[in-house]
Amino acid sequence: MKMPWTRLRELGIVGMNQRNAEFIMPYNERRFYPLVDNKIITKQRAQEHHIPVPKLYGHIELEHQTAHLASLLANHNEFVIKPANGSGGNGIMVIAGKTSNGHFRKANDSVVHLDEIKHHISNILSGMYSLGGDNDSAIIEYRVQFDPCFEDVCFKGVPDVRLIVFRGIPLFGMIRLPTRQSDGRANLHQGAVGAGIDICSGITNFGVMHSRPVTQHPDTGCAISGIQIPQWDRILEMAANCYDLAPLGYLGVDIVLDKQLGPMMLELNARPGLAIQIANGQGLEPILKYAQLLGSIPASAAKRVKVGKNIRRKFSKEGL
Amino acid sequence: MKNQRINVVALILIAIALSAVYYKHEKLGLPLKPAEQSEVWTVEAKLQFKANGGPAKANFYIPRDPPGFIKLNEDYISSNYGLATEKDEVNREALWAVRRAKGKQVLYYRMEFTRDNSSTKPRTAPKPSYPQVPDYEEPLGSAVRALLKEVRSHSADVITFTRELLLELNDPKPDQNISLINKTGHGSVEWVRQLVDILAGARIPARIVYVLPLQDLVKHGTLIPWIEVHNDFEWIAFDPVSGRQGFREDVLVWRTGDDPLVTISGGQPAEVDFSISRHALSQVSIAEQWARQTESRLMDFSLFALPVQTQNVYRIILMVPLGALVIVMLRNLVGLATFGTFMPVLIALAFRETSLVWGIIMFTMLVIVGLALRLYLEKLKLLLVPRLAAVLTIVIMLIAVFSIISVQLELERGLSVALFPVVILAMTIERMSIVLEENGSHEAFKLGTGSMVAAILGYLVMTDEWLGHIIFVFPETLLIVLAITLILGRYTGYRLLELWRFRGLIKEADKP
Numbered sequence: 001m002k003m004p005w006t007r008l009r010e011l012g013i014v015g016m017n018q019r020n021a022e023f024i025m026p027y028n029e030r031r032f033y034p035l036v037d038n039k040i041i042t043k044q045r046a047q048e049h050h051i052p053v054p055k056l057y058g059h060i061e062l063e064h065q066t067a068h069l070a071s072l073l074a075n076h077n078e079f080v081i082k083p084a085n086g087s088g089g090n091g092i093m094v095i096a097g098k099t100s101n102g103h104f105r106k107a108n109d110s111v112v113h114l115d116e117i118k119h120h121i122s123n124i125l126s127g128m129y130s131l132g133g134d135n136d137s138a139i140i141e142y143r144v145q146f147d148p149c150f151e152d153v154c155f156k157g158v159p160d161v162r163l164i165v166f167r168g169i170p171l172f173g174m175i176r177l178p179t180r181q182s183d184g185r186a187n188l189h190q191g192a193v194g195a196g197i198d199i200c201s202g203i204t205n206f207g208v209m210h211s212r213p214v215t216q217h218p219d220t221g222c223a224i225s226g227i228q229i230p231q232w233d234r235i236l237e238m239a240a241n242c243y244d245l246a247p248l249g250y251l252g253v254d255i256v257l258d259k260q261l262g263p264m265m266l267e268l269n270a271r272p273g274l275a276i277q278i279a280n281g282q283g284l285e286p287i288l289k290y291a292q293l294l295g296s297i298p299a300s301a302a303k304r305v306k307v308g309k310n311i312r313r314k315f316s317k318e319g320l
Numbered sequence: 321m322k323n324q325r326i327n328v329v330a331l332i333l334i335a336i337a338l339s340a341v342y343y344k345h346e347k348l349g350l351p352l353k354p355a356e357q358s359e360v361w362t363v364e365a366k367l368q369f370k371a372n373g374g375p376a377k378a379n380f381y382i383p384r385d386p387p388g389f390i391k392l393n394e395d396y397i398s399s400n401y402g403l404a405t406e407k408d409e410v411n412r413e414a415l416w417a418v419r420r421a422k423g424k425q426v427l428y429y430r431m432e433f434t435r436d437n438s439s440t441k442p443r444t445a446p447k448p449s450y451p452q453v454p455d456y457e458e459p460l461g462s463a464v465r466a467l468l469k470e471v472r473s474h475s476a477d478v479i480t481f482t483r484e485l486l487l488e489l490n491d492p493k494p495d496q497n498i499s500l501i502n503k504t505g506h507g508s509v510e511w512v513r514q515l516v517d518i519l520a521g522a523r524i525p526a527r528i529v530y531v532l533p534l535q536d537l538v539k540h541g542t543l544i545p546w547i548e549v550h551n552d553f554e555w556i557a558f559d560p561v562s563g564r565q566g567f568r569e570d571v572l573v574w575r576t577g578d579d580p581l582v583t584i585s586g587g588q589p590a591e592v593d594f595s596i597s598r599h600a601l602s603q604v605s606i607a608e609q610w611a612r613q614t615e616s617r618l619m620d621f622s623l624f625a626l627p628v629q630t631q632n633v634y635r636i637i638l639m640v641p642l643g644a645l646v647i648v649m650l651r652n653l654v655g656l657a658t659f660g661t662f663m664p665v666l667i668a669l670a671f672r673e674t675s676l677v678w679g680i681i682m683f684t685m686l687v688i689v690g691l692a693l694r695l696y697l698e699k700l701k702l703l704l705v706p707r708l709a710a711v712l713t714i715v716i717m718l719i720a721v722f723s724i725i726s727v728q729l730e731l732e733r734g735l736s737v738a739l740f741p742v743v744i745l746a747m748t749i750e751r752m753s754i755v756l757e758e759n760g761s762h763e764a765f766k767l768g769t770g771s772m773v774a775a776i777l778g779y780l781v782m783t784d785e786w787l788g789h790i791i792f793v794f795p796e797t798l799l800i801v802l803a804i805t806l807i808l809g810r811y812t813g814y815r816l817l818e819l820w821r822f823r824g825l826i827k828e829a830d831k832p
Contacts, residue, residue, distance in 0.1 A: 004819040007826045015814040017652055022812060090758045119701035126704030128754060183760070190759060211824050278821075281828050 012283030014274060019250075023288065027167070027249025028270050035246040036268035039084045039139055045245040051238055052264045054080070054142040054256075061137040063125055066118045073104075073117075078143040081117065083124040085136045089187050091129030093120050094143060094157075107156055107184055144264065147257040149230055152222035153177050153193075156184030158256055161197070161235060161263075164272055164284070165251045166291050168243035168301070169308040170236045173197035174279040175204060175229065180219045188275045193217060195224045196280030199312040202232025206281045213281075233305065235263045240301035240308070242268055287315055323810050330803035337799040344794060349436075349607045354789035360392065360601040361534055363541075363572065364430045367582060369590035371421035376586035381530075381575035382429055384412035387443065387567060390436040392609040397428035409445040410576040425587065432609070433572070434601070443548070443555040448525035454517050463497035464518050471522075478524055478551040479565065485518070486563030507561045512545040513578065515560060525550040528578045529557060531571040534596055541594035543574050543581065623795060631792075636672070638791045641801045643668055643778040648808050650774050655815030658771040659751045666744045667771065668778035676779055680772070682722065683745070687768075690715055690749040691756070698753070712746040719745075 008015075014023070035041055046053045057079055058072045073079065077098050083091040094107040095117075104112045121138045123129070130136040146158045153159070157178030164172040174194050178184045181191030188194050193214060195204040207214045207224035216223055229235065239253040242265060252272025255263050277283055290311060298304055344350045367380060383391070384407055396403050401416040416427055456464050471488060475481040489498055490506075501518070504510040512528055519526040530543040546567065548555040557567050567573060575581070582590045608624055623634055643665040650656040650664075658664050671679035693714050697707055719742060748771070756764040781787065790797055814822075 004823070004826060005814050007829070008814055008819065008822055011825055011829055013814075013818075013822050013825060015812070015818045016655065017815065018812040021810065115701065122703050128704050129758075187759075189763065208824065211821055213824060213828065278824060281825060283825070 008283075012285035012287075013277055014284045014288070016274065018285075019274060023166075023250040024271060028251075029248070032246055032248050033270050036248065036251070036270045037085055037087075039082070039086075039267060040137065042246070042268055043139075046242070046265055049241055049245045051241050051245065052261065054144060054258075054264055054266065056139065056141050058140040059084075059137060060121055060125070060140070063122055066121055069118060069121070070114060072140065073114075076140075079140050080143045081120060081124075081138055081140050083129040083136045084139050085130040085134070086124075087129075089185055091120075091124055093117070094184075096143070144256045144266075145259040147230060147259055149227065150177070150257070152220050153195075153217045153224055153227065155180050155217070155219040157182075157186060160186045160266060161229065161255045161257070162272070162276060163236070163239040163253045163255065164276060165239050165243055165253055166288055167249050167294070167297050168240055169291055169294075169297065169304045169311070170199065170239045170253075171287055171291060171308050171311065172276050172280060172284060173199055173202075174276045175227075177217060177224070179209070179217070188273070188279075193224060194275055194279035195227070196276070196282070197229060199236070200309050200316075202229040202235070203227065204229070206279065208275075208278045211275075211278055230257060231263055236305045236308070237301050238263055238265055240304040243304075244301070246270075287311060290315070326806050326810050330806050333799040333803040333806075337794075337796045337803075340796040341794045344607075350793050351607075352790070354785050358434050358601060359598055360432055360434045361389075361572070362430065362432050362597050362599070363532060363534075364428060364595045366593045366595070367425075367427040367429075367590045368593070369425050369584050369587045371423060371425050371587040373422040374420065374586050376418050376421040376425065376584070378414075378416040378425075378427060378585075378587075378590065379583045380414045380416070380427070380429065380592075381579075381581055382412050382414050383431065383572060383574050384410070385441075386433070386573040387441075388435060388569065389433045389572060391431060391433045393432040395428070395430040397430065401427065410443075412575075421586070435569070442553075443557075444553070448527075448550050450523045451520035451525055453521050453523065456517075456521070460500060463500040464521055466497050467501065468518070468522050478549055479556055481522065481524065482519070482526075482547075482549045482556070482558055483563055483565065485515075486558055486560060489515070490561060490563055509545050512547055512560050515547055519549060527555070527576060529576045530574045530581070531567065532574050532594055532596070533568075534570045534572055534598070536596070536598040538594070538596040541596050543594070544571075546571070546573075548576070623792060635788060635792050636669070638795060638798065639782040639788060640665060640669070641798055641805075642787060642791065643782045645801050645805055645808075646778045646781050647774055648805055650777065651815075652808055652811060653815060655817035655821075656770045656774060657767055658774050659748060659755075659767050663744070663748065663751070664771050664774035665778055667748070667775035668782055670744050671775065671779040672783060676776065679779075680776070683772075686715065686718055686722070686745055687749055687752065689718055690745065691753055694749050694753045695756075698757070708746065708750055711749055712742065715742050715746045715749065 002010075035045060040056075040059060043053050043056060057076055060066060060069075077095075079095050081093040081095070086092070093112075095104045095112070096107045096109075097105045099105055099111055104114070104117065106112055124136055124138040127134050127136050144158050146154065150159045154177050159175055159177045161173060161175050163170045174196050176186035176188060177193040177195065178186050179191055179193055183190065186192050188208075191210060193207055193209045195207040197204050204225050204227045209218065214224060235255050235257075238255060242253045243251060246268055248268075248270050250270075250272070252269035254266040254269065256266050257263050274284075294307070298307060345352055365380070365382075367378060369378070378401075382394075382405070396414060396416075398416050401418045404415045404417075406413045406415060414429055455461075467485070467488060471481060471484045475484045489501065491498060494502060501514065502511070504514055509528075516526040516528060526547055526549045529546040529548050531546045532541055532543055535541070545560060546557055547560045548557045550556070556565065558565055559568060582592055584590050623631055626634065644662065647658070647662060647664055651658070651661070667683065670683070673679075674682060690711065694707075694711055697710055702710060752764055752768060755767055
């Protein structure tokens, strides 16, 4: 009988301490953190690098700007309000439409008044959701219409694809599917389903919910594995491209698929979580360690995608 | 590479700390356990004599390295007298002198000392020559010779000879010879002097040692004679009455030899009175005094040199790193999720004020009530800072209500809540309500219990009596805490809860 930690080592599972000490600290320079922590900067830099992002409707930095909120929102029926420096999906308000008498309707069908939206924005401004409790700003942006291919495996909310991009090479992927339990959020902590994605093919292979393997979506009952993510290569290339806008060696890239606009980069994460290992049923360590030893990394994103696929192919052949 | 350097640094830190602790414990006698107390004896010798009016001098024997004790302090109280001390091989003398003295003169010598068996050295000096066999008066002579013959046949060396002799002399049913010898008064100074004479008859060097029996609250103590014989290597003491070897634990050797205890010139012979008292003193203050005696500056640079109030603050502050270490362990080794990093340490500090059980009860109750009110405030759509201030105000009012209710219910404990750090409570309530709203009650409960567990453990560590004592008396042990923290800072292994979190992967991998 082997000790559990010996087994985890053998499986190459990276723990939180190892992630921090061996990947985040050496590969992610502190000074680049604002590039990913501030969504406004991320958005601007993404546009400079021709990475599609949800359109920015408005950016509210000061309390008195909320006075113009009504006119700003008049043209939009659907939008998302989020803190520019938020983390973990906190402080996000999704407006899915308007009621007949001019009020707003949230994604979970509850009605909100304009005043409540203003209050939410001032909470954001006062730093309630920001990383250090500092003053923050609020972003109002395009609400993604998720691609119909996910209709069967999604409860409310928008599924997103999370990729681990190491030294600019996309190496691990999963898709996070909101459930009733997660209240329509794509947050695994709160009970969203995570499904590993084969980097080479873009097909989901393995699902988990609360660390336990699942084969069907708990709300829709549809199979989770075997879903082909559309425009997979485009997604991989976008993710690899994100390394150019924020040179963090160990980067989490969140991408959503819009019905009309295709894949869009939603946000970047300098401290991506480790649940992706559970979703893939595979440890990060051997693959990251292999990529660590690569001498030269190609400058073009497309080539880095190829390198990533080759690495993953290599490791699947060796039966890991 | 990096790990190695940290291990080296940590090792150096631990070595420094341990050697400092060792030095302070071994050399200064600082105790490793809290509330260790030792008996401290105070002996005061009072000399009284009448001066003739001219110059007066008093020579008084005072203890010199009494075996089995260490001197902590000594004082000479002698108003206008000049003082000098002298020592020879075995004794020490105080010399008081004054140009003009008339009438009653009182001089004091006071000494504080404590038991210390480690410092006892064998008494070797001076090495005596073999005494001449004295000419005893008859009929004592025949009695002594008979006794010596008897004793010699029952003994092998100086020690057994002396013991045997004392046993014979102290026989409760003495024979004729012994009754004759004991005429001088069993146990008296004359009797012991005679004993020295008798031992000289066997050519054994012997001397009288005057000792002070230690008894608490004695007003008029007197020195009693003890006897020492020399066995070619060292002086060996015997209780002349019981015949037991060595000095008893409760006697203080005052001086060796049989000269007068005090000599006065320019006055009438002096009366000497000893008063003795005992009190318990913490080991720490004994060490402090001992350090002063040995002129070690170390104690001056310890926390004991601070005013008591400041000391009490440091007693708490110095424990905070230990609390932080507990949090480091819980987070990096166990993987426990808490509100903020050091919030549990603050909560644990708050528990110090209330005691643990009451702290938990009140904390939980206040958080629940505060949270309910806070969620109501959410409906009012207040901005962040005013809302925090409102929560703070509510918390303070709740605490006041709590105190009043607990007084009515005659629960005294409730009063100490007034000192409960209110800001900590307000912050906890605020954070908890955000988590509750954002991530649901499950997450809030998880973080809440995690924080509580961490706070309880932190509290237990930070209030541990022994740890508190060690950290305060040996603050250098914080270097050990630092070293452990450094080592943990490079721990890249799994956290305990991650073994649970990733258990599914093991199960999956173990499937055939």
